[in-house]
Amino acid sequence: MTPPSPRHPATRFFWAAGGSLLLAILAGAWAIQMVAWSSPGDSIETFIQLRPIHVTFAIAWIFLAAIGGIWAYLPKALNVSLYSRRLTQMQGWLFFVAGVLALAGYLTGNFSGREYLNFTWPASLCIAAGWGCFFVNFFSTARKSTKPWPVYVWMWATGVVMFTWTFIEAHLWMLPWFEEAPVRDLSVQWKSYGGLTGSWNMLVYGLLICLLEQIGGEGASRSRKAFFFYWLGLTNLMFGYAHHTYHLPQAEWIRWMSFGISMTEWVVLLSLIQDWAQPWNREIWKKSPAHRVPRAFLAATSAWVGINLVLALLISIPTLNWFTHGTTITLAHAMGSTIGINSMVLFGGGFAWMLSRSTLSRGQEKYLWSGFAMTNIFLLGFFLILVLAGGMKGLGMVRSDWSFSEAQDHLAPMLYWAGWMAMGLFLGVLILLFSWFSILSRAKS
């Protein structure tokens, strides 16, 4: 009798990613109904716990699924073996403990009080140790390759290094020099969060390019154009964050520099417009019918990249930012990028790998498509309402001098509908997750 083959490292991360997303959407759906359908005077004490759960585990989904994707594709792409399975297991366990500590902290009312990384230091320590395992394992695996790395391996490497840097930066507030200076602390906090987003974008976009090469044989990952966009993305990752902090009383040169760098994203938009038809090209789809599921997710990604880029470029223009900053437009931008772009790539990458080890019945496929359609349609509705509500609030507060409660009264009908859209989105993602778990449980190691 042959011993059972050990589980592929990617599998564990895909399970953990799915679990995190499930927790994130449950907390998100509960929280949004408190915001959208509450009456004035309703207490929001539970919201104080739900929001950090939603945010932390949504970010965990992105990182875990991206890491799963890297372990799924990196050895094959470079034609090398994984450096250490044991390190992937240690990484997984450390992240698991971090998740349990964060959740326990939120449920018992122990917070760091910071926006994205709201867990306390023991969870941070576990994440840092787990990331250390990933760092060593990733570079020790990738350096075995004798050939030059394709662009997506460079992107993953950059994401791994940048996360290390921004995670440290995000904890500098514990030092007195930062803690005692209000604007310095806020600047560094939001700079580090910009970098954090940039680091996971490097992992996710790397997966996107890798996937295009793996499923479609599109060998553009070593081209000059690919490396040009890599450098552009890296520049934005490092310096483009400050359009989030225009309103902080910070040095003028930082604002001008970040404004200039944010505007380089027009180049990405123009390139996207030039190649807009590519993801929908029927001929390419026909060539590899087995890949229609990941292709659909990648096509949706390209549409969301376009929508989000237009919004990001507009809100990076300082005069427009006067109205949009601190409104639900920022939230729309966050939802559009984390769900429309990041999650579409991660679902596409995960399903592509799982379906290469499993089969999909007609019934299951129908089910998956309904989740895909619901997610995208309701996300679009949610996104548009948030943009409208944010624009109305920004104009009202600047032009008509609305107070916060006046603004809330004006926005209540929109938030009511945003709540319904969010519920549809919740159901769509839930269906996708059901397919995710169901296919993953049958995928061969």
Add this chain to the structure above:
Amino acid sequence: MSAGVFLDTGVQQEAATFSPEGVSGKRIWLRENCMVCHQFYGMGGYLGPDLTNVISRLGSETTAWVIRNGRGSMPDLNLPEEDIRSLTIFLEEMGETGTFPQKTWPPGWFPPVHQPLPGS
């Protein structure tokens, strides 16, 4: 530029450091997870108002009253009087760093670095 954020976050920084009581207030702010609902300079949660200039808007007494009793959706945090005092000082010192939102019309390009403090 990254290093600049640490070394040159702004010309107004010389005067803008918290007093020891302000630091205590900040720790209470973090412990009570206030950022989930509130914002400073438009960054944070959307459920409650931006609190950058709350003291100049409401005054210390009213702000302390709201923290003590809750208002609208905001819960009563059951804080001891000493903590409420520290929190109010923290908010007051935060408000001295600048103004948000800028309500000038027509809007400018960047908000001014040397922002006039509310009431000045």
